[in-house]
Every structure is written in C-alpha cells, then in structure tokens.
Amino acid sequence: METHDKQPGFSTRAVHESCGFSGSTGAVMPPVFLTSTFASGNPDGFDYTRSGNPNFRLLERSAASLEGGQYATCFASGVSAITAVLSTLKQGDLVLAEENLYGCTYRLLERVMAKFGIQTRYVDMARTEHWGIIKRLRPALVWLESPTNPLLKIVDIAGVSAVAREAEVPVVVDNTFASPYLQRPLELGATLSLSSTTKYINGHSDSLGGVVVTNEAGWQEKMIFAQKALGLQPGPFDAWLTARGQRTLALRMERHCATALELARWLETHPKVKLVRYPFLPSHPQYDLARRQMRGGSGMVTFELNSSVEQALAFCRKLKYITLAESLGGVESLICHPATMTHASVPAEVRRQVGIGDGLLRLSVGLEDLEDLRADLECALGALQP
Numbered sequence: 192m193e194t195h196d197k198q199p200g201f202s203t204r205a206v207h208e209s210c211g212f213s214g215s216t217g218a219v220m221p222p223v224f225l226t227s228t229f230a231s232g233n234p235d236g237f238d239y240t241r242s243g244n245p246n247f248r249l250l251e252r253s254a255a256s257l258e259g260g261q262y263a264t265c266f267a268s269g270v271s272a273i274t275a276v277l278s279t280l281k282q283g284d285l286v287l288a289e290e291n292l293y294g295c296t297y298r299l300l301e302r303v304m305a306k307f308g309i310q311t312r313y314v315d316m317a318r319t320e321h322w323g324i325i326k327r328l329r330p331a332l333v334w335l336e337s338p339t340n341p342l343l344k345i346v347d348i349a350g351v352s353a354v355a356r357e358a359e360v361p362v363v364v365d366n367t368f369a370s371p372y373l374q375r376p377l378e379l380g381a382t383l384s385l386s387s388t389t390k391y392i393n394g395h396s397d398s399l400g401g402v403v404v405t406n407e408a409g410w411q412e413k414m415i416f417a418q419k420a421l422g423l424q425p426g427p428f429d430a431w432l433t434a435r436g437q438r439t440l441a442l443r444m445e446r447h448c449a450t451a452l453e454l455a456r457w458l459e460t461h462p463k464v465k466l467v468r469y470p471f472l473p474s475h476p477q478y479d480l481a482r483r484q485m486r487g488g489s490g491m492v493t494f495e496l497n498s499s500v501e502q503a504l505a506f507c508r509k510l511k512y513i514t515l516a517e518s519l520g521g522v523e524s525l526i527c528h529p530a531t532m533t534h535a536s537v538p539a540e541v542r543r544q545v546g547i548g549d550g551l552l553r554l555s556v557g558l559e560d561l562e563d564l565r566a567d568l569e570c571a572l573g574a575l576q577p
C-alpha cells in the first residue's frame with residue numbers, strides 16, 4: 192500500500208509550501224496582500240504588516256522547510272537579516288568572524304556595531320587550528336560564510352559548529368552563495384542559516400530580500416522581534432516575488448552548477464587564465480570538503496587573468512551576454528571585478544595579501560546556453576592584450 196508519511200522532496204516542498212491564503216477562489220497561486228493593517232481579532236492572527244503578512248508567512252514556511260529548519264523570518268534584504276541577527280547583541284559582546292566576509296557584513300560590524308561597543312575578531316576558519324579560539328574567547332556569536340566571496344573558500348560548517356556547540360556559542364552561516372538546495376547549515380549543526388534571497392533564492396534579479404532560519408524557538412522569537420521593532424520587514428509584493436522565484440530553485444541551481452562546472456573546466460585550460468577557483472574542480476584546495484558539504488559547486492566561478500586593472504575591465508566590457516555588475520545568482524550572467532567594485536574599499540596591499548589581484552574576476556554564471564557563454568568568454572579572452 193502506498194503511504195504518504197515520508198517527507199516530500201525538495202522541489203515538491205518548494206512548489207507546495209509557498210501556496211495558500213486563496214480563500215474560496217480556487218486560485219492555485221497566492222494573491223499579493225497589499226495591505227498595511229488587518230481587522231482586529233481575525234482568525235489568522237495578523238495585525239499590522241510590519242509584524243506579519245500572509246505573503247511573509249508563505250515565504251517563511253517554505254524557506255524554513257527548504258533549509259530543513261522549523262522557523263524562518265523574512266526581511267527586506269540580506270543586510271536587514273544581518274542587522275536583525277546583530278541587533279540581538281549587547282555592549283561588550285564579541286563576534287568571532289571568518290576573515291573573508293561579505294563587504295556589507297564587515298561594514299556593519301566595523302562602522303555600526305563597533306560604535307555600540309560590540310567588537311569583532313577575524314580569523315581564517317578554514318584552518319582547523321583556529322577553531323580553539325572559540326573555546327578560549329567564548330564569543331557571543333560565530334559568523335561564517337561558505338563559499339566565501341570572492342575566492343570561494345570553503346569552511347567546514349559541521350566542524351566549526353561542533354566546537355561552538357561544546358562552548359555553547361551560536362553559529363550563524365551566511366548561506367547566500369550556496370542556497371539551501373546545495374547546502375543546509377542547520378543540518379550541519381549551525382544555529383542560524385541566513386540568506387540574501389536577492390541572489391539564488393529569488394533568482395530573477397527583480398527584488399531584494401533576506402531570510403533567517405533556525406530550529407531554536409528562542410532565536411525565532413528574537414528574529415520576529417527584530418522584524419517588527421527595527422522595521423526590517425519586506426514589502427508584501429517582494430515577499431510574493433521571492434516565494435515565486437523560490438519555487439524553481441532546484442531546477443535553476445542544477446543548471447547554474449552544470450554550466451559553471453563546464454566553464455570552470457574550460458577556463459582552467461585557457462592559456463590566458465592564470466588561476467580558476469571553483470569548489471567542484473579537483474584543483475580547489477578544499478575540493479573534498481566541498482564535495483562532502485555541498486550537493487553542487489554553485490554558479491560562481493572566480494578566475495584570474497594575467498592583467499592590469501585596465502585590461503581586466505576592458506575584457507569585461509568586451510563581453511556580450513555577461514554584464515559587468517555587482518550581485519549574483521540571477522538568470523542572467525554577471526561579472527564583477529572585485530578590486531574596483533566589491534572590494535574597492537579594501538586597501539590594495541590587504542587585497543593582494545588575501546589574493547584579490549588586479550586581474551581577478553568573479554563570474555556569476557546565469558542560465559544562458561553554455562555554448563554562448565563559452566563563445567563570449569573566448570572572444571573577449573582573444574582580444575586581451577598579452
């Protein structure tokens with residue numbers, strides 16, 4: 192006899208758990224609830240959109256399910272989600288962060304949180320000998336990303352989480368670069384999994400958003416409080432767009448991964464390319480860990496040309512289908528020159544020290560045909576002055 196006790200698969204949950212609130216209309220997709228307030232005493236318990244809206248609830252239910260967590264809270268952007276988590280700290284608290292952090296996270300820690308007496312220490316979490324610092328310093332939070340931006344370093348989430356758990360230190364993982372289809376930090380032992388849904392989860396570069404998922408009721412209470420008390424909520428239409436994008440996450444990630452792997456392999460053989468970093472290339476220093484921790488290598492490929500800043504930018508401008516722009520994870524391919532864009536504020540010496548050279552480029556592989564992207568890159572590489 193057939194039973195339906197088993198948890199449905201990722202894509203089934205992505206499609207079905209973000210639907211509802213259609214009332215008696217039979218609409219298979221949810222409406223957008225463009226309302227600021229709700230009549231008091233309604234059976235669904237809504238009161239004011241800053242603290243909840245049917246579109247948030249649908250997105251939160253499906254996002255939690257896809258991350259393998261119990262609770263989720265949605266926010267206006269990834270940075271809003273980061274703000275929500277950091278707002279739980281108090282004066283004198285210490286954050287222990289991976290040294291390779293998303294630029295806006297670093298800026299929030301250094302230019303905002305520091306003013307309120309919250310200090311951050313940065314360490315290379317890819318080196319297991321650094322994990323002992325967690326036990327020694329007992330920070331209020333451990334903050335990490337994997338893969339990191341732009342060098343796609345992989346941090347052992349299960350390893351760090353196990354050490355932190357012993358020290359009773361919560362671990363936040365920024366899961367934006369992987370997406371819950373490829374990596375689920377809560378299942379690896381993290382306390383919070385945070386994403387900028389602006390990237391892969393929405394996937395269409397048409398709205399900003401953020402989400403924090405957890406299994407701990409206490410943390411969920413803090414996130415709901417931050418959403419409301421700090422005014423970090425998204426607009427209902429943005430939440431609707433994000434839920435809409437999320438329904439096709441698995442399909443998109445499969446294609447992002449497949450095309451990115453092919454391009455990474457091909458770039459690695461090109462004489463004008465000095466270095467290629469992609470988590471699922473055997474040449475990646477943490478290839479085995481990446482294979483263990485992630486279901487696919489994701490859609491980001493970082494490579495380095497033997498070139499000056501000007502030559503690297505000229506290369507980018509020559510591309511036809513790949514647009515020179517910040518951001519990632521959308522249907523369209525984008526290329527970014529970290530030294531003059533995302534990491535421009537980092538002093539040149541520090542940049543070089545961490546491996547962000549003048550010719551380094553970060554490619555967000557979109558959903559175009561592989562042949563067209565390869566031809567585009569090949570043509571621009573051909574035009575590159577030696």
Ligand SMILES: *Cc1c(COP(=O)(O)O)cnc(C)c1O
Pocket residue numbers: 268269270271293295336340365367368387388389390399400401
């Ligand atoms: C983009 C990004 C963020 C910030 O998200 P926004 O939606 O732009 O506010 C945070 N972390 C990572 C890793 C990102 O790539």
